[in-house]
Amino acid sequence: MTSETKVQLDKSTPESEWKKILSTEQYQILRQKGTEPAGSGEYNKFKGEGEYNCAGCGTPLYTSETKFDSGCGWPAFYAEIPGAVERHVDNAFGMRRVEITCAKCGGHLGHVFEGEKFPTPTDQRHCVNSRSIKYQPKE
Template sequence: MDRRLFLTTAAAFGALRFAMDPAQAEGTKFEVTRSEEDWRAMLSDIEYAVMREEKTERAGSSPLDKETRPGLYACKGCDLPLYSAEAKYDSGTGWPSFTQSLKGAVRTKDDDTLFARRTEVHCRRCGSHLGHIFDDGPAPTGKRHCLNGVSLSFKPA
């Protein structure tokens, strides 16, 4: 396959993927919206990079990775409760990890960067990037919601 055909085919598959998944489509509406300027004013540089540009914080940099108290983890962008401390576990990865989110709290989309397909997880209310979901977690779900601590705020019970 020549380069032009490859690029055309890849672009077509990308457009098809966006058409099939409304959460990935440009112009997706969220309950909480802010201008880029407003997001930048309310978030630190690393929070903005992670939550709005889908970057990743450095492993081991979040104090939430070692948080063990009962409570809820909420989106730092809109304060929506996302995860219960009951679903949190120590994955040994250096990021806060959970077996599942609260019902209806998150949206997912495919992430094809880094030459592998992963599942990206976002807040369903404001669209903030939280992290990724992997299939190597413990029972009962077998999932590992590997999250950036800068995307979360912890609310003790």
């Protein structure tokens, strides 16, 4: 997303507009519920203080304080910024999972898993595609 973008980027944004704004890979993940290959994302092992915003609409989703290394091959967070992420039951591929999407634009982020016994305050792992987020360093 560029600062020159004049379109309101939210759930009402037409797919034709998303195709102009997002890279092919971002569109496939954010708009078509795709998944990047494990270990291929730039934020999997990334460390830095700041926020992780939606790569589609720019909404802040996660902070670096909640990021942890789960060893799963994708960036992992144990909690979202309150109100930033929505959850939906996903029964694709013959299994029940919980999909997470950006609350503002509906972009697919990944899935959230519970009860895996990671040493985090929430016992949750938000397994997020790197291409669905954009890191913003703390100023």
